[in-house]
Amino acid sequence: MSNTPDDRKYAESHEWAFLDNDGTIRVGITDHAQQALGDLVFVELPEVGQSVGKGDECSVVESVKAASDIYSPVSGEIIAVNDSLEDSPEAVNEAPYDDGWLFVIQPVDASELDELMDADAYQQSIDEE
Amino acid sequence: MTKQTILNNAHRELGARMVDFGGWDMPVNYGSQIDEHHEVRNAVGMFDVSHMTVVDVSGQQAKPFLQYLLANDVAKLERQGKALYSCMLNEDAGIIDDLIVYFLDDENYRLVVNASTRDKDLAWIEQQAESFEVSIDERANLAMIAVQGPKARQKVCPILPERLGMSAAEIKPFSACWFGEWFVGRTGYTGEDGFEIMLPEDKALGFWRQLLEVGVKPCGLGARDTLRLEAGMNLYGQDMDETKNPLESGLAWTISWSPAERDFIGKAALETIKQQTNNDKFVGLLLEDKGVLRGHQQVVLEDGSVGEITSGGYSPTMERSIALARVPATIGEQCKIDIRGKLKNASVVKPCFVRQGAVQIKL
Numbered sequence: 001m002s003n004t005p006d007d008r009k010y011a012e013s014h015e016w017a018f019l020d021n022d023g024t025i026r027v028g029i030t031d032h033a034q035q036a037l038g039d040l041v042f043v044e045l046p047e048v049g050q051s052v053g054k055g056d057e058c059s060v061v062e063s064v065k066a067a068s069d070i071y072s073p074v075s076g077e078i079i080a081v082n083d084s085l086e087d088s089p090e091a092v093n094e095a096p097y098d099d100g101w102l103f104v105i106q107p108v109d110a111s112e113l114d115e116l117m118d119a120d121a122y123q124q125s126i127d128e129e
Numbered sequence: 130m131t132k133q134t135i136l137n138n139a140h141r142e143l144g145a146r147m148v149d150f151g152g153w154d155m156p157v158n159y160g161s162q163i164d165e166h167h168e169v170r171n172a173v174g175m176f177d178v179s180h181m182t183v184v185d186v187s188g189q190q191a192k193p194f195l196q197y198l199l200a201n202d203v204a205k206l207e208r209q210g211k212a213l214y215s216c217m218l219n220e221d222a223g224i225i226d227d228l229i230v231y232f233l234d235d236e237n238y239r240l241v242v243n244a245s246t247r248d249k250d251l252a253w254i255e256q257q258a259e260s261f262e263v264s265i266d267e268r269a270n271l272a273m274i275a276v277q278g279p280k281a282r283q284k285v286c287p288i289l290p291e292r293l294g295m296s297a298a299e300i301k302p303f304s305a306c307w308f309g310e311w312f313v314g315r316t317g318y319t320g321e322d323g324f325e326i327m328l329p330e331d332k333a334l335g336f337w338r339q340l341l342e343v344g345v346k347p348c349g350l351g352a353r354d355t356l357r358l359e360a361g362m363n364l365y366g367q368d369m370d371e372t373k374n375p376l377e378s379g380l381a382w383t384i385s386w387s388p389a390e391r392d393f394i395g396k397a398a399l400e401t402i403k404q405q406t407n408n409d410k411f412v413g414l415l416l417e418d419k420g421v422l423r424g425h426q427q428v429v430l431e432d433g434s435v436g437e438i439t440s441g442g443y444s445p446t447m448e449r450s451i452a453l454a455r456v457p458a459t460i461g462e463q464c465k466i467d468i469r470g471k472l473k474n475a476s477v478v479k480p481c482f483v484r485q486g487a488v489q490i491k492l
Contacts, residue, residue, distance in 0.1 A: 065162075
């Protein structure tokens, strides 16, 4: 069974987006996604300062099985990346919603979050898969 | 409709993640694939490989038939139970399949061929058999469990049917013994010691449960793939197919050229190919930069010519990325790999990375 916390929003492509108190958006992949990918062995992160559009490929996670593109759930600028994943990509498997975060975006328009799914809708979409 | 092995429910009960593998519903992992990989390298793991195709070849002309059908020579098999790895070629020397043949006696041999190639293999074998006094029997009613790892023998021998357990403890690597419908080969696809056990389907679930009880960890096809890649063993459909010959697939050692008077399918084409000077080479690659090598990535040589990765991935034992690749013969000790448009550094090594738990190349 996969875990889907209700304090954040979800994209169809299995990223989560968490709106922090300072207005920035932290992004990672869901528990469902990490289970489907299997053990992660490499994460290619975006550059800090890079501009991304909603839906842009901006990162790649590679598991023992395959490489998978990560899409930005909102538009904005990358202001931080989780460098610790370079040495311990398994953190994404172990704690996808915490230590396994990928990057932080300063959004152009935080209302883009409203277009994403809430936890119930996301859970329903993966149950139907 | 995907096909299921007799152990399908047992995999689901163990929480396996199932995938379609060549038309079969098979477990890719039961949890962490990397843990399963380490378990086989360090202790013992088991794989349901009942999807593989077992074909018995029998009759007065079984031996001359197989000498003609296969690029390796079954005449090398002198001791009962001995096994041989071979390619089965078409007239152009393209690889129809790779297989293991076991010598039971002069009139009885057992072949184990790939699951994904079953239909074309059987059609080819039956077609070639028309001019020989042989019968070809697919043994679809046998299950097959591979138990692999340094502790495989000590776990398996005590729980085999009694007389078979004693024989299994005695057999040498690449040999087999059998009793009734049970057949135990000291063979595998991981680079570790172990057995591949064929047994009647109605005995498979009980034996699988016994193996679980004595602490043998179930492992999926995911770990099987990383283990065979580390061992430098080719995977049919990725590292070779009908458009590739053994000489450009790292399998020259499996062609038996002597005795010269033996004719086999594909021999004439191979002789022509052997005379050419521009044949591709089959090599191992070790990624020096960060990233993961994958099948179909382009290999760029120092002289600008290009080759292709046929299988690539992450090596849990070396904690590095490795690959098998088909490249121009001009390749040196270093090359570049195109990973999503960026050129990464790799070194060229012999395509055997890990055997019996030990890393074989310099890191």
